[in-house]
Amino acid sequence: MRFRYQMWTVFLAVACWGLGSVAQAAELTVSAAISLKEAFGEIAAQFEKGRPGDKINFNFAASGELSQQIERGAPVDVFASAALKQMNDLDKKGLLLAGTNQPFARNRLVVVVPKGEAKVTSFEQLSKVGRLTIGNPRTVPAGQYASEALTRAGIYNTLLASQKIVFSENVRQALAYVEDGNVDAGIVYATDARTSQKVSVGFPVPANYSEPVVYPIAVVKDSKQPDLARAFVTFVLSAQGQEILQSKGFLGANQ
Amino acid sequence: MVKLAVSIQKRLGEFQLSVDLAVECGLTILFGPSGCGKSSTLLAIAGLLRPDSGRIALGEEVFFDSARGVHIAPQHRRLGFVFQNYALFPHLNVQRNICFAIDRESPDVQRDRLRELLGLLHLEKLAHRYPAELSGGQQQRVALARALAPHPRLLLLDEPFSALDTELREELRDELKRLQIQLDLPIVMVTHTRSEALQLADTVVRLDLGQVVAVGSAATVLSSASQPTRTNVRFSW
Amino acid sequence: MTDPWFSLRLSLAVATLATLVVGVLGTAAGYFLAKSRFWGKDFLDALFTLPLVLPPTVVGFYLLGLLGKRGWFGQVLFAWTGWEILFTFQAAVIAATVMAMPLMVKTARAAIESVDPAYERAAYTLGKGRWRTFFQVTLPLAWKGIAAGLVLSFARALGEFGATLMVAGNIPGKTQTMPLAIYQTTQTGEDTTALALVAILTVTSLAVLVATNRLAQGRPW
Numbered sequence: 106m107r108f109r110y111q112m113w114t115v116f117l118a119v120a121c122w123g124l125g126s127v128a129q130a131a132e133l134t135v136s137a138a139i140s141l142k143e144a145f146g147e148i149a150a151q152f153e154k155g156r157p158g159d160k161i162n163f164n165f166a167a168s169g170e171l172s173q174q175i176e177r178g179a180p181v182d183v184f185a186s187a188a189l190k191q192m193n194d195l196d197k198k199g200l201l202l203a204g205t206n207q208p209f210a211r212n213r214l215v216v217v218v219p220k221g222e223a224k225v226t227s228f229e230q231l232s233k234v235g236r237l238t239i240g241n242p243r244t245v246p247a248g249q250y251a252s253e254a255l256t257r258a259g260i261y262n263t264l265l266a267s268q269k270i271v272f273s274e275n276v277r278q279a280l281a282y283v284e285d286g287n288v289d290a291g292i293v294y295a296t297d298a299r300t301s302q303k304v305s306v307g308f309p310v311p312a313n314y315s316e317p318v319v320y321p322i323a324v325v326k327d328s329k330q331p332d333l334a335r336a337f338v339t340f341v342l343s344a345q346g347q348e349i350l351q352s353k354g355f356l357g358a359n360q
Numbered sequence: 361m362v363k364l365a366v367s368i369q370k371r372l373g374e375f376q377l378s379v380d381l382a383v384e385c386g387l388t389i390l391f392g393p394s395g396c397g398k399s400s401t402l403l404a405i406a407g408l409l410r411p412d413s414g415r416i417a418l419g420e421e422v423f424f425d426s427a428r429g430v431h432i433a434p435q436h437r438r439l440g441f442v443f444q445n446y447a448l449f450p451h452l453n454v455q456r457n458i459c460f461a462i463d464r465e466s467p468d469v470q471r472d473r474l475r476e477l478l479g480l481l482h483l484e485k486l487a488h489r490y491p492a493e494l495s496g497g498q499q500q501r502v503a504l505a506r507a508l509a510p511h512p513r514l515l516l517l518d519e520p521f522s523a524l525d526t527e528l529r530e531e532l533r534d535e536l537k538r539l540q541i542q543l544d545l546p547i548v549m550v551t552h553t554r555s556e557a558l559q560l561a562d563t564v565v566r567l568d569l570g571q572v573v574a575v576g577s578a579a580t581v582l583s584s585a586s587q588p589t590r591t592n593v594r595f596s597w
Numbered sequence: 598m599t600d601p602w603f604s605l606r607l608s609l610a611v612a613t614l615a616t617l618v619v620g621v622l623g624t625a626a627g628y629f630l631a632k633s634r635f636w637g638k639d640f641l642d643a644l645f646t647l648p649l650v651l652p653p654t655v656v657g658f659y660l661l662g663l664l665g666k667r668g669w670f671g672q673v674l675f676a677w678t679g680w681e682i683l684f685t686f687q688a689a690v691i692a693a694t695v696m697a698m699p700l701m702v703k704t705a706r707a708a709i710e711s712v713d714p715a716y717e718r719a720a721y722t723l724g725k726g727r728w729r730t731f732f733q734v735t736l737p738l739a740w741k742g743i744a745a746g747l748v749l750s751f752a753r754a755l756g757e758f759g760a761t762l763m764v765a766g767n768i769p770g771k772t773q774t775m776p777l778a779i780y781q782t783t784q785t786g787e788d789t790t791a792l793a794l795v796a797i798l799t800v801t802s803l804a805v806l807v808a809t810n811r812l813a814q815g816r817p818w
Contacts, residue, residue: 136766174684179681506723
């Protein structure tokens, strides 16, 4: 029996060690679309540098999940979404601080192919590839923009009918399909294409082919520190914040 | 002498148990073919089976009375029960099986009682064995010791010898009778073996089809010629 | 920003606590389902099994509805204590608990049902009530099965992702457990970090599972 008690002791020790990780102070919580992780990490570092004592906590997930959490009353101060829809829904329900909802960055779609494969440089060539991946238009904003652009180019229904389109559940998965050569081409954000060494850009999707890919930011109404939250939003929109965003491949809010 | 009075009705599927008996306890045997309701009667006395209606009392103490809504839980009846397959706790050795009922007593009390019971049932050498390491006869003696440990007011035995071979049966029957006299402990025992009833019983209660058909001394009850031989009807539950 | 050691500690703490809660509640529920007969028992059993069948994000969605400041439990909690449970360590424990519960209830029920009721009846006749009988007879005899349930629950809790993401958030340094850290690094294309995290979680899980398996089988180290 004795070893059993040893085991329990080990378990308790592990639990205590783990519980040490729970201590926390008052902080600003920013829910941000996961595609913003790199850029916002740097922005937060700069922001904190100018305001000693203030700490930014990020909550990274898909925009849809983040808006669900806010809707159910999660303690979030700032919401940065990868799509207008989720933000506007929250705004309509009165869950955002009035007048704080505004675009802070834009993105654009690009067609990517596996590195070393023949480049695809037009929609005409794209319509002839074996398989193409885009995000699921029903759940992934990038997929919705992509389907709009393909429709505008007049090839969406043909591709769909010939079962050449593989839907992915997020942009990262779409990128992985292309990286590993499981599909011949994919439509992803320019910022995502930048992060991968295993794909090359065929051609950028013209901006007027789909709704503009806008990233909105806002202060959540229930924020307990609205002043600090506003300050963070202001910083994202400042020249310094915009510069960091652009260094990660985003376009400025008003370009 | 303490009197055990049982008058109960219980519906078990298609079977209707309707037992009415009162015995002055020495060693009483509930006798009858399998499926006659004798084991159910024993379980009802122990509190493990709740009758639909009726009354069970041992001396002054009422265990069950449907009219007054009395149903004493089995753990409060202070009865010893030896099950057909003994039900010795497989995770406890002989010593801890026997002391199971008295494990809240002081270590001294436990030790004394254990020594007494081990001696009484010739189990001294087996105290540290586990049930799986015991023969059938040894298991039966441990089950007896375990039931006796908390000084029960009445000992209930359900076919205690059925799992043993003939020779061992003879031996253990003698031992049980010796114990009953030595401890002056009332016993109610279930069996379907005639020789057992003849050899042991002070009183025999004969049951058939869920009802008491005769009560009396072994000689009178078991010699009556009108033996209903029932090979065609078998109840089981 | 992603601290793998913090995430590992957090995951172990969450999984350990969830396993303790699940061990007690799940065994109690398993005992209840094994021993009692009542109308709607099958329904209750199915309800306990539901988190096993539903996609974790759906469970997370239900939990959000329950625990959020506008959810019906979260509302009461906030009104009484002013405490918000979403995005906390406790929320992660609740998510892991709910997701691990079916495994515990199922195995505990099967283990308890496999104990011959004759032993429990014997305990009653020896003067033991329900509680003592449970702890001195039923639990020791069902221990192997219950221990297996604990191992499975711990594993499930350690790997829980979908429901945790919804109710505890993915806050690095606060609620980012190992699975969430892995999710984040794969989402942002940090493949090397992701691989390292996966390796750490795999090795830890293997070690814990081997250890607990041995414990469950009553074997020494």
